[in-house]
Structures are given as C-alpha cells and as structure tokens.
Amino acid sequence: MADVTKKGVEQIVEAIGGKENISSVTHCVTRLRFALHDESKVDQEKLENIDVVQGAFATSGQFQVVIGQGTVEKVYKILTEITGVEESSKEETKAAAQQNMNAFQKFVKMLGDIFIPILPAIVTAGLLLGINNILTGPDIFYEGQSVIDVHTQWTDFAEIINIIASTAFVFLPALIGWSAVRQFGGSPLLGIVMGLVLVHPDLLSAYGYGDASTSGEVPTWNLLGLDIDKIGYQGQVLPMLVASYVLAKIEIFLSKRVPDAISMLVVAPGALLITGFLAFVVIGPVTFTVGNVITDFFVSTFNSFSALGGLLYGLLYAPMVVTGLHHTFLAVDFQLINSDLQGTFLWPILALSNIAQGSAAFAMMVATRDEKLKGLSLSSGISAFLGVTEPAMFGVNIRYRFPFICAIVGSAIAAVYITMNGVLATSIGVGGVPGIFSIYTQYWLEFAIGMVITIIVPFVLTYLYVKLKKVDV
Template identity: 40%
Template sequence: MSKNYKQIASEIVEALGGDENIISVAHCATRLRVIVKDREIIKDSEVTDIDLVKGSFFTSGQYQVILGTGIVNKVYEEVLALGLSGSSKNEQAEAASKYGDNWFKRMIRIFGDVFVPIIPVLVATGLFMGVRGLIMQEQVLALFGATPSTVSPDFLLLTQILTDTAFAFLPVLVCWSAVKNFGGSPVLGIILGLMLVHPALPVSWDVAQHKADPLYFFGFIKVAGYQGSVLPAFIAGLCLAKIEKWLRKRVPNALDLILTPFLTLLIMVVLSLMVIGPIFHQVEIWLLAAVNFLLGLPSGLGGLIYGGINQIIVVTGVHHALNLIEIQMLAETGWNTVNPISSASIIAQAGAALAVAVKTSSPKTKSLAYPSAVSAMLGITEPAIFGVNLRFVKPFIMGLIGGAVGGFLSSLFGLKATGMSITAIPGTLLYMNDQLPWYLLVNVISMATAFLLTYFFGYSDKMKEALEAKKG
C-alpha cells in the first residue's frame, strides 16, 4: 500500500508549529533535520503519533524527526513542496551554532557531513569485496567446474577494478566532499584529490614498505602520494575552500575566472604535499594505532569495552567521527574490525526493543516497538533507541550489556568485515567467507542476551505508566 507522504509532511510541519516556526529543513540518511524558531511550541506527542514517524528529539538547535532510510527522502521532498526552505547540512550547522552548539559538537557534525556523502560508494565497494570473497572460495568455484588457478585473469582484473578503485582514489572523494561542504568549488576539490594520488608520485604503500623511495624537497621534506589517506585529504579540502573564498573576495572580477583557481590550486598542492600531508598522515597513523590498541586488548577486553559503549556514542552523535577510522582501516588493510562489534551492539538494541514489544500490554507501545526492532535488525537503531529503549532507560542499558557481550565474542573470534556502513542483517554481506557462521553466532548471542535481560529485568508496564504519569 502506497503511503501519502504529502499528508505526512503536512502533519509534521503542523506539529512543529507551522511553517512560520520553521527556519530551514535538511535531512540525513534516516532523519529530517529542522531548524526551528521556538522549541517550546512544538507538540512532541503529535510528532511521534504521525504515521511512519519512529521517534524525535531536539539537539544542537535541530529538531530531528526519525523516519528511516528511503522514507526520509520522500517526506523531505514533500516538505519542500509545501514551500519551506531547504538547506545544506553545512548551512544548518551554522544555524545550529547560534543556538549554543559547542565546538566539539560542531566538529563531529562536520566529520559526519563530509563523510556521509561518500559512504554509499564505500558500501558498494565493501559488498563487491564480500561477493568476490564468496565466489572465489573453492567450494563455490567447484560448482562451476573451476578452481582458483583456472579463473580467467580478465575476470580477476574486473573484480579488482570494482574493489580497488574507491580506495585508490579515496582522497579524491574526501577532497570533493570537504570542499563542497565548506563552500568551495567541488571541481577544484576533485583536481586537488587527483593531484594527491598522481601516478608520478611514489605510492604511499610502497614507500611505507620500503619498496619505493619518497621524493625529497629542500633535502628534508618527504613527499609521496596519499593513496588511501583520509585525514590529509579532509584538511586539504577544508583549506582549499577557505583559500578559494578568501581569494574571490580580493581578486578583481575580470580576473576571477583565471586567477582564483590558478592560485588556489598552486597554493594547495604545495601545502598539501609538503605540509598538510606529512603532518596529518602521521596523525592518521596515531589514531589508527590507538583504535587498534583498544580493539587488540587481550582476552576480548577491547571488544567488550567498545561493544558496551558503541550505542552511547551513537546517542551523542560522535559516531560520525568513527567513519574516519573505519575508512582508514579499510584503506590500509582491506579489513574493518570495528564493524562486527558495531553490528553486535546494534542487534542488541533490536533485542531489547523486541523484548519490550513482546512483554508490553499496550497496543501503542507494541506498534512502536515491533517496527523499531525490525529497523534495528536492518542496521538503523535510532527508532529503537529514541522511540523505545532510551524512553524506559533500562532496556537501553540491557542493550548495552548485550552489545558488550557481542563485542567480546567478536574480538575473541577475530571477526573483520570487508566493508563498512551496513550492519546487523544486511551486514552479513560483508562476511561472505569462512567468518559467516561466527558473525551470525555473535549477533544471535548479542540479541538473545539483550532480549532476555530486558524481558526479565529491564521492562514492565509499570515503567510505562510511571513515565506517562510523569509527563502528565
């Protein structure tokens, strides 16, 4: 049955205080993000009662309505059709900062705004890696009368193009997104990113493994390509946008088309290769080493800690910064050890929400908790967290315990994904190798732990009644 997205959009606008209370609207993968004039006149209960709305919350000057993937795009289009003003996430960040947003939250949002647009490409690449890993297994090849040694070299080359391109040109993607986010010309970001991985430069991986020598400028500045690097490209994109905007204000209009891009790229290629690249590549190495140290703690301790706090990180919004770490892991090693632990913590919140749905006698709570649990099983936890678990507190805590158990087992089994950004049930596509049974086992145990703890110790209808009485 088709949904009336126009009606849903109209109801959301009305519950938010009407179009006169809305400054601008944007959206991310799952949420409608609205900058409002007056938070107090918003009718929260009416917002959450709207069809397809899975929850809502207010943070950093934004009222965020949780709708889910796919749905949010359609509702957003209908909201704009009502005559409201759309805005980029960067514009929303600037507006939100006027509402008391601190520097740390702004920095985390910036990381999210830059990396989220390139995630679909990395998801596709991870899936290509998973599929290649599956079809190249001897048992699968045997079904077609083939062996690894008889597979066509041309076919292997095709799979290599599918799996390697995004990471070989990763700085291009990051530079483009950063420049676009900070208000520069995206095409200059693309060119700068390509300069960072130009084939004339020694490949960074070869230099690190002493298979090639770096270039030397002034006798002491080592220069190499930054294939697979993330942070240098991010900082370079930021600086390019700032320099370009600074130059446009000062270069005469008649010369702007010629001088501004020329000077911007000239300045940035020197800064990127000789200053930004060496410094922030080293920072990148330290960050990756710190995460690997945590996850590598003996006896599964690192996985236990990270699995236990992962969804707390999601609630604070800091999880967007972890994209940097996962992207760098995949670029450096081809594997992602964060993903399986994140999956365990996500599926645990699904288990907690499912326990609430099974145990409650309230039809309204059931109607919210069941879809939220399904959404979390598909990797989107916001409906389960904000709509169910965090409302009653204890289910959220039980979900954290389930995530800790799953993270512990994931570390013990040494699970590692071929990609990123898909988790829980869809995440199985990143483990289409001999890890698959263990991945499934970890997720089943995580979900069962959270479900049982919530069912027996984490929820009762008295909690719901107490919450409603408190609101009343």
C-alpha cells in the same frame, strides 16, 4: 486518511511549541529536521504519542522527528502548508541549527557532513567486496579452496568485481576532497582534482611506503636543498581533510581579491598549486604521521586489551549514535582499512550494535499489548536488522529506555567476543545482518556467533524485564 494525516501534523506542530517556535524545517528520507528557537518548549511525551510519529530526538542543533520513508514527504508538505513556514534547504536548516551548537558539536557535525555524502559509494564498494570475498575466500564452499580455485571460469569475473569494488578506496582522497572542499565553501571540482593529485600514479603508493622506507628506497624531490618524500596518500583521510580546508580557504581568499577578468587564470591554478606544494611539503608528512599514531594507538589498544576495547566500544557505540559522535570514528575505520592491518575491528561492532537494537525492538513487539507499538516494533526491528536503526532506536528503544540498555548490553557482550577473536571487516558495508559479507571470510563463524549473541541477549533481557517488572507497555 488525508484528514487524519493533517490532524497528526497539526499535533506535531503543537507538540514542538507551535509554528512560532520553528526557525527552519526540512526533511531527509525518514525524518523531519527542525531548527527550533527554543527546544525546551517541546512536549516530548505528547509528540511521541502522535500516531504518525515513530520517535523524536535532538542532535547536532536540530530537533528531528522520525516519521518513516515515503510518509515524511507528505507530512512535510502539509506542515509547510498549515504553518506558513517556507520550504527550507538542508543547508539553511543546518545553518539555523548551528546557532544552538558549541564548538565541539560543530566539529562533530562537520565530520558528519563530510563523510555522510560519500557513504553510499563506500557502502556499495563494501557490498561488492563482500561478493568478491565469497568468490575468493577459501573454505566457504570447498575445503582449503575458494570458488575461483575450483571454478576457474569465474576468476576474471572476480577480478573485475574487485576492481569496481576497490576503486572507491583507491581514490578515497578524491571522494573526501569533493565532499570536504564543498563543506568548507570551495569548489568541489578542485577538491576532486586535489584528491587525485595525492594518488597520482607517478608517486610511490602509500601501501608500498613501509617496505620502501625499510629498504631505504623512498624516492624524493629536492626543493631548494630540502628533500621531500615523493609519496602518495592512497586510502588516507587526514592529509586530504587538511588539504581540502587549505584549498577552500585559499580559493575563497583569491576569489575575493582577483579581478573577474583574470579569475579563471589565477584562482583555481593558484589555489591548486599552493595547496599542492603545501600538501607534499608540510600537510602530507605531518598528517600521515598523525594518522599512523592514531591507527597504532587503536591497534595496540585492541591487541593488548581486546576484551576491554571491545567492551567499551560495544557499550558506547549506540549512545554515540544518539549524539552524532559516531561519525568521528569513520575516519578511524578508513585509516585501519588502509593500514598494514588491512581491515577494521571497529566496524563489525557497529553491525552487531544495529542487530542488537533490532532484537530489543522485536522483544517489545512480543511483550507489548499495544497494537501500534507492535507494528512499530516489527517494522523498526526489520529496518535495524538491515542496517537502519533510527526507527528502532528512537521510536521504540530510547522511548522506553530499558530496551535501549538491554540492546547495549547484548552489543557489548558480542563486541568482547568478536574482538577477542580478532574479527576484521574488509570495508565499511551495510550494517546489521548483511554486514557479514564485509567480514573476512575466515572470521565468518566468529562473527555469526556474535550475531547470535546480539539477537538472543537483548531479546531475552528486554522480554524478561517487561514480564518480571510487569512494565505496562
């Protein structure tokens, strides 16, 4: 097995243009991540026909080769041995990859680098909120009543679960601050503190701002004759993103100019104090308004043109994953969840898109005579159903193109159905089949029908295409 693996790795190196074409390489849980000197030298077809490779694609300035969990570490170790390329950190490879990116790609990548590290906390919170939904949602097990209405001894359990689950969303600015300030080159700890400043309990909660504004009871500070709203930014994304950037740049500016002997007394306190005032006086009010405008735009669009909105997002989500653009919509999901709507209609489409990609892969498993493709389609289909679509999308569907298109069609049809029925998710959870636990319980039936659509339509379309077109797979 070791000899076969080594041979496969040598074939990978040859297919990507040889070791001289490798600028830097690292790996994640499932993929090798290359920064290449010239991506045009890659032989994509040859690469995807290597036994150990499940798929390959270029994104965000990197060329990524899907290997699979566990196996990727062995392949990476052998690759560094046979090429002589030194092991690189993810930061070094990202830095090398940025040389191949334009300004927009760098912006999208920046958002991904900020939100991806905090996703485990958000997804975990989503799963726990799903458990809370089961305990507190009416009409699941009992008509007109919830589990805790009938079994009151579970009430306190549900309350504790809700506190644990909602913490990540209540203190979302602190999570964003940690990740964003680190991304911008500052101290992550200061980012956490800045995030907590914006949700301090002495401030009027952002959730109560609407009612307070209507009744004219918004508390204010008076700074040299200027009235500043004394409000927090619970669940807000844009205020913390901009504040993090400003905080990091001020910290860097001061660090370069303040003598080491007094840096502890000046740099961190100065950066926090200046950013704090700017956050409450300028950054917060402006970005809060911008965030509300963005949220209102999506809400009004989906309210007025629900079928069209669902169709477009259902059609475009999977292609956006290929380019990395889907990361930009995480901020919109957070805004929607923390708006008066108290839920997102975008994330359920993501979950259904994952299922559709898995269904198309399963169809390929049934239709193909190639034993390797059967095995890959089975494992990647299961993975997609559980929310991880990379093996199915890049290893099977995009490779043959028509399964990818069939999956998009199924996803779009299901997206139209669930958006017309107003399906909302309480949070961002695990995509795929487990995603139903993040859906408000009153929409479970509609979402389940959407799941059925994404299972049947891509499978049937993909299978019929192979048989009617007599595709050799």
